[in-house]
Amino acid sequence: MFGRRDRAGSAHLGESGSRVESAMRRPSVWDSALAYLHGRGHEIPDAVRSRDVSSPYVPSEAVEVAVAAAYRSDGEARLLLERLVDVDEGLQEWRYRHVKMVERTIGARLGTGGSSGRDYLASTLFQPVFPELWTARSRF
DSSP states (O other): OOOOOGGGGGGGGTTTHHHHHHTTTTTHHHHHHHHHHHHHOOOOOHHHHTTTTOOOOOOOHHHHHHHHHHHHHOHHHHHHHHHHHHHHHHHHHHHHHHHHHHHHHHTTTTOOOGGHHHHHHTTTOOOOHHHHHHHHGGGG
C-alpha cells in the first residue's frame, strides 16, 4: 500500500501472498499523492506518473523539486505532505521498536520467512517510505 514492491517478501505468506501480490499491482499511496500534486498543477514528470506501479519506485530529483514547490506555495498540499511525513516517521519508529522486540525475544537467530532476523530488520531502520518528503527539506 505504501509502495514497497518486493515479491520475495510475499513468497512465504501462502494464500495471503496473492492478496499482497494484487496490492503490488495497484498504485501506492505515494503514487496517489503524486497524482494529487499533479492535479493541483505541480510538475510531476510524465515518466513518474505513467511508470509501472508494480515495479519498485525510484526517487526522482524532479519530484523532490515539485514537493519542495508544493510546500512553499500550496497550503492544502503542504497539509497532506506533512501527514505523509507523520506516517513515514511513525513507520520508522515502529521499525525500531520491532527490531528491539525481536532482539529481546530471539536475539540474533533467523527470523520468519527466512530473513536474518534482527540484522535484516535493523537494515530497514533508516529507509523512508516516501524519500522525497525528506530530501525536499534541503530545498526549503
